[in-house]
Amino acid sequence: MKIIAIVNNKGGVGKTTTSRILAEYFSIVKNERVLAIDMDPQANFSNRYLKMEIDPYQQEGRIPPIHTNYNPESPEDSDWDGRSSIAGIFFGEMVFPYSTYINTLEVAPSHSSKLLxxxxxxxxxxxxxxxxxxxxxxxxxxxxxxxxxxxxxxxxSKGPVTISVVRAATDLLIPSIMEPQPIEGIYGMIHLWKSETLRRPENRPLNLIGVLPNSFDRRGIIHKDHYDSLKQEMPDYVLDSRIGRRLIYAEADADGAVPPSIFMYPEKNPARQEVVSACQEIEERMNAYVN
Ligand SMILES: Nc1ncnc2c1ncn2[C@@H]1O[C@H](COP(=O)(O)OP(=O)(O)O)[C@@H](O)[C@H]1O
Ligand SMILES: [Mg+2]
Structure with missing residues (x-):
């Protein structure tokens, strides 16, 4: 079982977009059994697959909906309130993943106030x-x-929740925009990877898949310049694939988007093709590494 953590302590660089792409690639295209875990109190990843509700303890926060398996009349269900989130692991609660519109994809959603x-x-x-x-x-x-x-x-962030993710992971992927601020985040994450690697036993290594450039502007020179110098600096850890800046990714993010996944677009769609090749490169880099 591969455990892929999508990390970058800078916001808005494509962590959630990349998480969706990978979750949907492995479940829809590869027909593998996937669990999507949302550790971000903002709950954007959860929201793509579940109808999250407002968190009574936090105005902008979200909590999972009532689980479809929950039966308030059953004595078996007397010890929980019918909502299950991944944050439960920090409070001694059971975690019951939710099914999604994709047969082989389940989600363990966020819970804003508990994760905070x-x-x-x-x-x-x-x-x-x-x-x-x-x-x-x-x-x-x-x-x-x-x-x-x-x-x-x-x-x-680089807080305790992110560290718990890095500790559990077999593989790390760092999405980033090729601009100075997000690139700073890459260095922070590589530092985190190195220190985690030092504390791991030899039989449980942590594979750094590398940096996935996102929102890449192929026409300008700024992104290309940053990409080239990053690639020169760490040739093993910068992916060849790049995800371009395209409206279609933002559109696919909207509630009720049709089709709901980029992998349901026609095969010739350039965004779909670009995403499939990025996923293939990620898969190869993962499989090349035994852990
Ligand atoms: N390649 C892209 N092209 C266009 N918009 C993108 C792209 N990647 C992400 N976005 C949009 O940018 C915003 C931030 O992306 P997101 O994946 O949520 O970043 P993060 O999770 O790192 O904060 C979202 O609104 C998303 O739809
Ligand atoms: Mg996010």
Whole structure:
């Protein structure tokens, strides 16, 4: 089971877009069993697959809808309120993934106020606990036997929640726009990868898939210049594929978009083709690495 973490502590660089693309590629195109995990309190990734509701504790926050398997009359369901989020791992709650419109894709959604609480812990013993919770969840037999790929979207931070994701991951992918601010985020993430690599046992290495350039402007020279110098600096860790800046990606992000996935566009669609080749390169880089 590959656990792919999509990280960059800068916001708006394409983490959620890339998470969607990978989750939909592996489930729709490759017919693999995928679990999408949304660790970002903003809940954008969850919102693409579920009708998230307003968080009563946080005006702009979101909580998962009532689970379809929940039956308030059943004694078996007396110990929970019918809503299950990935944030439950930090509070000793069970996590029940939700099904989506894609047969082989399930989602463990965000919960804004709970994830913010986990992110805000400061007492050393508690911080250490947060770091380990996601690994513990993903090591459960039930989880390991149910999925081929786990795709994890993260918040734009280097806090405890992001660290728990990096600890649990087998592979890291860093989407970034080829501009100075987001590129700074790349260096931060590479630092995080290196320090995590140092603390891993030899039999559990963490593969850095690399940097995926997003919102790439092929006409101007700015993005190309930054891309070329980054590639020169770290040739092994900059992907050849680039995702262009296209309205279609933003449109596909809207509620009720038709078709709902880029992989449901005609095969000749240039955005779909570009995304398929990026996914293939990511897959090759993952498979070349044994973990
Ligand atoms: N390649 C792209 N072309 C056009 N718009 C994009 C592209 N990638 C992302 N976007 C849009 O930019 C915004 C930020 O992207 P998002 O994936 O949410 O970034 P992050 O998760 O890193 O904050 C979203 O509105 C998204 O639809
Ligand atoms: Mg996001």
């Amino acid at each position: 609480l986990a992110e805000a812990v400061t007492r050393e013993e508690v911080v250490q606990k947060v770091y380990d919770q996601l690994s513990k969840f993903l090591e459960l037999d039930d989880v390991k036997n149910s999925y081929d790929k786990i795709i994890i979207d993260t918040p734009p």
